[in-house]
Amino acid sequence: MNLLAELRQRFAAALESLEPGTVELAEMVLPSKDAKHGDYQANCAMPLGKRLKQPPREIAQQLVDRLEVSDLCEPPEIAGPGFINLRIQDTWLTEQLQATLSDKSQLGVTPVAEPRTFVLDYSSPNVAKPMHVGHIRSTVIGAALYRVLKQLGHRVISDNHIGDWGTQFGMIIYGYKHFVDEAALAEAMVPELSRLYKLVSQLVDYHATRSQKIPDIEQKINEVVARLEEMHDATELEHDKDRKKAAKKLRQAEGQLVDLRKTLDSLRRTVAVVDDDPALAALAAEHSKIGAAVLAETAALHVGDATNKALWDRFLPACLAEIDATYERLGVTFDHALGESFYHDRLAGVVEDLTARELVEESDGAKCVFLDGHQAPFIVQKQDGAFLYATTDLATVQYRLEEWKPDAIIYVVDHRQSLHFEQLFATLRLWARDGMKEIELQHVSFGTVLGEDGKPYKTRSGSAVGLTGLLDEAVERAHKIVCENDDARDESYGGPFLSADERQQVAQRIGIGAIKYADLAHNRTSDYVFSYDKMLAMNGNTATYMQYSYARVRSIFGKGDVDLVALRTGGASLRLEEVQERALGLALVQFSEALSRVAADYRPNHLTTYLFDLASKYSSFFENCPVLKAEDDVTRDSRLLLCDLTARTLARGLELLGIETVERM
RNA sequence: CCACCCGUAGCUCAGUGGAUAGAGCAAGCGGUUCCUAACCGCUAGGUCGCAGGUUCGAUCCCUGCCGGGUGGACCA
Structure with a gap:
């Protein structure tokens, strides 16, 4: 309840x-x-x-x-x-807990009176491009919301809107046509495709950087330098306020200049990497029009070119399998994975329908929906006739409404796309006024993952941090900590007790759990600093602390040779006498409230806060209330029941967050 | 220039129109003949960016300012 x-x-x-x-x-x-x-x-x-x-x-x-x-x-x-x-009342609490003991599946969570149907859109990686740190939050938060809403009794449909129809596929096709190593492709498709993608993308980037980006930056630098010179002349102003403003602008311009020069340096380095490698330099010279060529391959795919479509059909399954391997590691699943390609043949219809309803205006040759309160229009078709992601998103909503008739569509996407979603939702509301069902549309946005320097988390060379490597490192670090702790286990506690295999499995669960938990525990709207040391810390609001609490409860059952089934059905009564027992009991009853809070504003950190509180209360209880050595059997059984509920609630809460538990650590 | 987000302890972060603003780390102190000390308890640390306003009551809501980030017609 x-x-x-x-x-x-x-x-x-x-x-x-x-x-x-x-x-x-x-x-x-x-x-x-x-x-x-x-x-x-x-x-x-x-x-x-x-x-x-x-x-x-x-x-x-x-x-x-x-x-x-x-x-x-x-x-x-x-x-x-x-x-x-x-x-x-203590009697009410104990009755409630007693009832929960036999409430196996729900743990005291009563299903909502009026279930709603949610479509949850999260993760949405691009195929061909390896998943990186930026995909964690959407994936982990989305999956947690999925489970929590379901636990509350809602109907939830998860749909992974995979980017499987964009330029990155054009790159692979171009790479295949010019650089493929057929033997390597036959041996292992994904690594070879990945090599092709990286090579083509590097060459495209090389040319774009040389001919476009560097000149642009150089011009900007010149502009800023010129502005700076003017500003120095203007520092002798009369009013304090003006002087302050001028000083601020000066500071900002100086900061901007530093940033621009850094960017320029890194651009020059990306060019140098190719120039310094004779083989790469030769390829770059040979493929000087590669940028346009890649776009042409993409366009050919879109208009149904047989060769490119065949390549797409051939490569896509392997790319999807690669992504699935990461999901497998993360324990994330989807009900559907309808990628962008799925909507391809609906796009023209969307624009036609919007046009028929007189929502579309042509401006500079592009088909636009003009929206109140927005400077820029929502462009649904480009001058050249191509459709955009705006069009795809509209088609996607249309399909979801037809297919699933949801009450709400929730997008778990980072905050930088908030303008896009504002426009998308505004357009949909216009569309809704004229025939489309109006539903709750939510952009569940989240902040950026930062490095310890407070800037977006990147590798030293400035590229995105790969998700696989990130998980590997967390597991590796966790393994080291697990081993150190077990090795240091005092003889009075029986010395180390984990086998090599167990250490490995524990490290997996702790490492992956740490990453997920750190992500979920932060308020999703703010940026957060990514730190292995903090997320793997044994104290504080971390997965490790929660998993440790769980393992400690479980060890009591092991040590005391407790038959849980017999205990639950044996008619033992639960009593709340010590303050720590009562505090723990109340916290256990409040599990359901925590889940409701998560659903109310789509913020899983309410659940991590709850679990941390529960684990803390359990620790106090553990410290002050002996269980196996309780003064009498009635107290012992009562405390065992409390332990049982604690373990199950911790495990369920963590499970909803997508975090696995271990029996010993 | 416009729009959105953010500013809370030395650090990393919670939190809320309500009573004395919280946690972890870092600092200091104490606890293990006893179920996992990967723990527990205690001390210290704050003009909740600044200034107004609304309110019985504001860190929270409104306005302005300061500081940081993000976005702003045919990329996603």
């Missing part, structure tokens, strides 16, 4: 009987921050007192008089200016 929701309902009834039309004040029932104010508190008497022009404490009293919570709470207390403090 969702205790908070229940209390709010009780308050809603009391509010309605006291003053009709005030039920929304029931939202002001909240968990107390400080245990000395009880378990929950209602803060609605103050605003209501204001509205009714009566002293808030009197209103509080009237509310309490009308409030029916005698089955749940101790008599409510009124404190301070009119806070109503609620303490849950």
